[in-house]
Every structure is written in C-alpha cells, then in structure tokens.
Amino acid sequence: QKEVEQDPGPLSVPEGAIVSLNCTYSNSAFQYFMWYRQYSRKGPELLMYTYSSGNKEDGRFTAQVDKSSKYISLFIRDSQPSDSATYLCAMLNYGGSQGNLIFGKGTKLSVKP
C-alpha cells in the first residue's frame, strides 16, 4: 500500500459546483497536512495547511482532516474556471524534515464555464 493515495481524475465540473478532493494515507505518524495547487506549466503553490485533525476554512476552500480514518479532503465551494488546476495533497510527520514530506500524485480539476 502506498503511503498516500490520491485519485488522479481528471475531474470535470460545471462552474458553481462544489468540488470534493480526497487523499487517503497509511502512516499514522503524519501530523501536518497540506494542499498544493499547481497550474499548468507552473510550480505548486501552498493552498491550505492543517496541523493534526479538524477543519480549516479560507474563503471558498475548506480543508478537513480525519485522522481516525486516515483521510483528508479539500472542498471548493462555488468553483470557478480559475480553479482549474492540479491539486496535490501532502503530508509530513511531526519532527520530520522536508525529505519526509510525501505528496499525492495529484487530481486534475477542470471547471467548465
């Protein structure tokens, strides 16, 4: 079993839809959970960052972490064509260095006007 599993998509939704992106993981030591967004021909940019369990909201974006199920989600409300990108989840254990940061393979999202 891979440490981090992420459905690669592609996922296509109409403008205004609620989008749900998910990752599962196997390492219970992960404490830091991140979502990165990567536009075509660009480097990833940090979108959301969560420590341990719970929810975090930032505008139209909500990140959820369920450590008991080893499952994290990113919700996008009122999706816009500008949200079309690849979304990568990433996880790190407490005390780990950047070499221990594990990325999912990314879900490609397309929001149609």
Added chain:
Amino acid sequence: KAGVTQTPRYLIKTRGQQVTLSCSPISGHRSVSWYQQTPGQGLQFLFEYFSETQRNKGNFPGRFSGRQFSNSRSEMNVSTLELGDSALYLCASSFSYTGELFFGEGSRLTVL
C-alpha cells in the same frame, strides 16, 4: 518579496550529456529542496540542503547531485543523462520544517 527563481526554464539535452540547474530561494529561506515531477511518478524528492549541507537525500542514483552556496542559492547536476530523466525539476525553499514549501516554476528538461 521575490519568489523562488529557477533557471533555465526549458532545456533540451541528448543522452549521455550532463546538465546543471540553478535555484535562488526566497530571501531568508535557508532550506532548499529539489523535486522531480513526471506524469507517472508525480513529485519525487531528490535532496534537501540547509546551510550548505545536504540534510536529506531521496532514492535517486548518484548521477543526481546538488550543492548549496553560502548565499543559499542551490544547483543540481545530472550527469550521463538518460531518456527517463526527462521531467520537470522543481526547487522549493522553506523557512521551517512544517511542509510549507515555496516552489519555483521549474526547469523542464527534455532528453533526446
């Protein structure tokens, strides 16, 4: 504040050649990490440098090497290029160990 700068953005090499990629981190960031991104494997960690010392290394052959200078700028080198080395090479800088990375736009390497 200037972001992470990578040069060159695009390059084409032939098998057997070597390549050097450069990265200038965000001012004040002392950690620089390098990643290889391919459609099949996703983002794979190459190595991390902190204060001119390699702190971590991923599972890549010795043909992949790097270094960091006293001003935190970093270079990575790939020798004896293979077709499979074609990828987007991303540099990221960070201030802490919490996974908050700031990526450059990458250097897209094509090996013919």
